[in-house]
Amino acid sequence: MPSEFDLIAQYFTRPAPDGVLGVGDDCALFPVPAGMQVATSKDLLVSGRHFYPDVAPRALGHKALAVNLSDLGAMGARPIGCLLGLALPTAEPAWLAGFAEGFHALAARHGCALIGGDTTRSPHDLVISVTVFGAVDPARALRRDAAKPGDDIWVSGRLGAADVAYRLLDGQLPADPARLAATRGALEWPEPRVALGQALGGIAHAAIDLSDGLLQDLGHILTASKAGARIDYAALPLADALAGLPEPVLRRAALGGGDVYELCFTAPPEARDAVLAAGAHTGAPVARVGAITAEAGIQVRDAQGRPLADLPGGFDHFGPA
């Protein structure tokens, strides 16, 4: 009799793409195009910390892969495949089927087939560990240390909705079912900017994906690039669903809100048309929100050019990336 955990493997086993050795050997094997390097990233998601235990399993399967694909996007890499590690306190078929469905659907859309992994029982916590692989021309990789003073700073998509959804669910904002309905998709179904990242190769200098909030993530670029930044607060593209919220809530969502999985990137001013074309070509709105400066630190300015006070706490508290 196959064990419960052998059966679990069946939810996650799919035929491997041509030329790839997938699930079922000691290792998966995949080729890498000549001249390309392998880009790889691994994120852990832990129940009760990164997601609510009662989140829809299909959304969780989607998001577990999305946050990793977002790292490939932020590097400008083309997805090759992924590995999934699952430590599970229980094995419920309906949950597993939903999780696998959400995972595989996103994997298929991005050509990032599941080619291996490991499933085991854990005493208490549900822990999801995804590793993604992509291919990137190292000369076009969007490294964090490549921002130059004078570069424009851009963000893709809209900011703040995931943060507001999180605060509504967590009770930090008063209950508002309509607003929760309008923002929850951003929190639970982020769409990683993989195509945009690839299109920006050779155009943009540095990039990062927004997982911890704009100021904190931009700070990682600045630390690595030994530079500073000026952000024009009025230029930040807020999600429509935030309309009517008090200014402190908006400010926190825009500058400090995490779980966005949009890209923040820098590019020289002469590349503005190319950046706009890359956005249009890949269906990603892009907005120019500031500039890289030679002086360290981040200054956020209001529409009148005055430094904004009361920035979300923690943004200057980042340690090593």
Added chain:
Amino acid sequence: MPSEFDLIAQYFTRPAPDGVLGVGDDCALFPVPAGMQVATSKDLLVSGRHFYPDVAPRALGHKALAVNLSDLGAMGARPIGCLLGLALPTAEPAWLAGFAEGFHALAARHGCALIGGDTTRSPHDLVISVTVFGAVDPARALRRDAAKPGDDIWVSGRLGAADVAYRLLDGQLPADPARLAATRGALEWPEPRVALGQALGGIAHAAIDLSDGLLQDLGHILTASKAGARIDYAALPLADALAGLPEPVLRRAALGGGDVYELCFTAPPEARDAVLAAGAHTGAPVARVGAITAEAGIQVRDAQGRPLADLPGGFDHFGPA
């Protein structure tokens, strides 16, 4: 102030090898030699399931990487690098320093630098997720589906010590401090057969590493290769530290004992000298223990050629690999 978890990252951050982009960007980047494919594997270790919570942290750091390097060895791949995911209920500096020391020491011996990963807090369970990458010529990869009827079956090293140590610690065998001292190293400090695996490329047909026990792991080769096997029980190389144990304990340790992290591989009879040379060249004892058959199933024979009864349960119960 850097957070506790930023500080943790410092235990695991080391300079990346030349040509590799390591910790600190959205992705790590590494090159792959022309004509080679990437071999990758990911194993999860969960406290209370795969190791005792009070195991020495240095041993745990070693073993978390060793079981993954063992998969590269079983594929005949040369290590390139690895990612570490840690979900931790607490962050104790002494524990982290020990874990990192054991991990990095093994990584350095095998040229498998830690180039990225993720550390997070978990509510209860300590979960360790390592992903390894290696390079292998696909024409020389030791795939599970490559065994041929008539092949010899070989194992490296000695069998059974890890199983006996586990059963002594678990109370399934009566307390025996001297025997525990003689077997515990095999359980806690397995030395992955990475050099042997590479030396067997182009010589051996199929290989697997012994994590679940000889019969069960050999069974995965047989399923993938659509073949059977005959094992000569008297030829199995038992660890010296097992001398004097009752026959049922020996039999279970030799045929069903897991956590061995030696290689089981098949090679044509004309390659016997080459196999022995590969073992001698890499410091790995190798023993010929049986043969691949066209008929399905595994038959274990005693020294008189009679089928052995009372085989360890579960060996014919494997599900999908």
